[in-house]
Structures are given as C-alpha cells and as structure tokens.
Amino acid sequence: MKLSEKNKDFFQDVFEVVKLVPEGRATSYGAIAKYLGAPRSSRVVGWAMNAAHTRSDVPAHRVTNRIGLLTGKMHFATPTQMKELLELEGIAVKKDKIVDFKKVFWDPTSELAI
DNA sequence: CCATTGACTTAAG
DNA sequence: CCTTAAGCCAATG
Numbered sequence: 001m002k003l004s005e006k007n008k009d010f011f012q013d014v015f016e017v018v019k020l021v022p023e024g025r026a027t028s029y030g031a032i033a034k035y036l037g038a039p040r041s042s043r044v045v046g047w048a049m050n051a052a053h054t055r056s057d058v059p060a061h062r063v064t065n066r067i068g069l070l071t072g073k074m075h076f077a078t079p080t081q082m083k084e085l086l087e088l089e090g091i092a093v094k095k096d097k098i099v100d101f102k103k104v105f106w107d108p109t110s111e112l113a114i
Numbered sequence: 115c116c117a118t119t120g121a122c123t124t125a126a127g
Numbered sequence: 128c129c130t131t132a133a134g135c136c137a138a139t140g
Contacts, residue, residue: 010137029122040135042122047137049121065122067128072121119139127130 010036014048017108021062024090025106026098028066035108050075061085068101 017032029045038044045063049072052058061082065071073082073096083093092099 030124033122038136040123041137042135043120044122044136044138046121050138053121060121063121066124070121075121117140120137122135124132124134126132 010038010041010044011048011051014045015052015056015058017112018049018052018058018060018063020108020112021059021106024104026062026064026068026086026091026101026104027106027108028064028068030066031105031107031109032063035112046072059085062089062106064098064101068098068104070096070098 013036014032017035018027021027028042029049030039030042033039033042033045049058049060049063052060053075060072061076063072070082070086070093073079076082083096086093086098091104098104
C-alpha cells in the first residue's frame with residue numbers, strides 16, 4: 001500500500017521482517033531469506049542490511065549469521081556497537097558471538113507463520 | 115556483458 | 128565447532 005508498493009524491493013521485505021524482530025531476540029540472514037521465499041539469497045539479505053543501516057532505522061544488530069556470530073559488526077559506527085546493542089537488550093555476547101543463540105534465535109518462518 | 119566481491123549457507127572431512 | 132569447497136544472488140566496476 002501507499003508509496004511503498006511501487007518501490008517494492010527485496011530489501012524492503014527484509015527491512016519489514018527485521019523490524020518485527022522483538023527485543024532480546026535475534027535471527028539469521030538465511031532465516032529471513034527463507035521466509036521471503038529465497039533460501040539461497042542469504043547473501044542478498046546481507047546486502048539489504050548494508051543498505052539498511054544507511055537508509056532506514058532497521059535494527060540490523062539483531063541479525064547475525066547462522067551461528068549467531070556478529071559478522072557485520074564492522075559495518076556499524078564502531079566495531080563494538082553491535083555487541084553493545086545486543087547486550088543492552090539482554091543478549092549475552094561472547095567473543096563476537098551470541099551465547100545460547102538457539103534460545104535467542106527468532107525464526108520468522110516459525111514465529112510469523114503461526 | 116563479464117569479472118569480482120560480499121553483513122551467507124550447506125555439505126563433507 | 129573448525130576448515131575447505133562449492134553454490135547462489137545482487138551490486139559494482
């Protein structure tokens with residue numbers, strides 16, 4: 001609807017999903033891609049995030065790779081920004097990796113498909 | 115149009 | 128969980 005419809009992109013869909021991620025939770029690029037019907041486009045989700053941090057207020061810090069590793073931390077304002085934000089939401093991070101990622105993991109294909 | 119790169123994933127060892 | 132190799136898709140030059 002509205003003007004978003006015309007400018008519909010894969011990126012826009014990614015932004016919407018990331019914005020739906022609740023605090024204290026995190027998801028993976030592949031999970032988002034899979035939810036959008038493109039399980040092989042996980043890299044493109046990463047591209048979307050790259051554009052997200054400059055175009056929208058998307059909480060990209062809640063998106064990590066499949067094992068909860070903060071792979072994109074270097075793309076933030078500071079390399080520690082991602083870790084700080086996650087810890088602020090109650091997510092424990094150790095050595096740039098989310099602790100108990102399985103418990104923090106938020107799968108849109110399961111949480112939203114209910 | 116072709117080659118390279120990248121915030122990834124999966125499979126196999 | 129780690130490493131190596133291959134696959135996949137979009138952006139960039």
